[in-house]
Amino acid sequence: MINPNKWIRLRKSNEKIELTIKHVLNKKNNKYQNVLETEITVSSFEEANNLLENMGIYKRNYQEKIRYSYVYKDAQIEIDIWPLLEPYLEIECDNENTIKELLEKLNLKEKEIVSINTESLYKRKNIDILKMSTLKF
Numbered sequence: 009m010i011n012p013n014k015w016i017r018l019r020k021s022n023e024k025i026e027l028t029i030k031h032v033l034n035k036k037n038n039k040y041q042n043v044l045e046t047e048i049t050v051s052s053f054e055e056a057n058n059l060l061e062n063m064g065i066y067k068r069n070y071q072e073k074i075r076y077s078y079v080y081k082d083a084q085i086e087i088d089i090w091p092l093l094e095p096y097l098e099i100e101c102d103n104e105n106t107i108k109e110l111l112e113k114l115n116l117k118e119k120e121i122v123s124i125n126t127e128s129l130y131k132r133k134n135i136d137i138l139k140m141s142t143l144k145f
Contacts, residue, residue, distance in 0.1 A: 013031060013032040013033075014029070014030065014031045014032070015029075015030055015068075016028070016029055016030075016060065016065060017030060018050075018053065018056055018057055018060065020053050021075070024049065025049065025050050025051070025052065025053050025056065026047050026048065026049055026050065027047070027048050027050050027056050028045055028046065028047040028048075029045070029046045029047075030043055030044075030045050031043065031044040031045075031046075032125065040104070040107065040123050041123040041124070041125070043100075068138065069137065069138065069140055069141050069142065069143065070141065070142050070143070070144075071090075071137070071142075071143040072091065072143060072144045072145055073088055073089060073090045073091075074088070074089040074145075075087070075088050075089075080106070080110055081103075081106050081109075082101055082102070082103050082106055083099055083100065083101035083103070083106050083107065083110055084099070084100040084101065085097065085098070085099055085100075085110070086098040086099075086100070088126070090126060090129075090130075090143075091143055091144060091145050092130070092133065092135060093126075093129055093130065093133070096129070097114075097116075
C-alpha cells in the first residue's frame with residue numbers, strides 16, 4: 009500500500025548525495041505542516057539507486073529544481089524554483105516564534121502563507137506531477 013504522506017528521495021545537489029525518508033505528519037495546533045526527515049549522506053547516486061531497486065523500491069519520477077538556501081537563527085530558508093511554477097519560499101523551523109519573526113522581517117502577511125507540498129502547488133495548476141516520469145526545465 010502506498011502512503012502518500014511518506015516517501016524516499018535520492019538527491020544529488022552539487023557534489024552532495026543524500027538519501028532521505030520524508031514523512032508528512034498531521035498538523036499540530038498551528039497551521040504549519042510538520043515533516044519528519046531522516047537523512048543520510050551516500051557516496052554514490054548510482055549505488056544508492058541500485059540498492060533501492062534491489063530492495064524492490066523503484067523510481068517514481070525524476071524532478072529538477074533550483075534552490076537557494078539561507079539560514080536565519082534556527083530556521084532553514086529555501087527559495088525553490090520548479091518548472092511551470094512561480095518561485096516560492098519555504099521555511100523549515102521548529103520554533104514558531106522564529107517563523108513569525110521571519111515573516112515580519114520579510115513583510116509577509118499571514119494570508120500569504122500556505123503550508124502545502126510542491127505536488128499540491130502543481131495540482132492547483134491542474135498538473136499531476138506523479139503521472140509525469142520526468143519534470144525538467
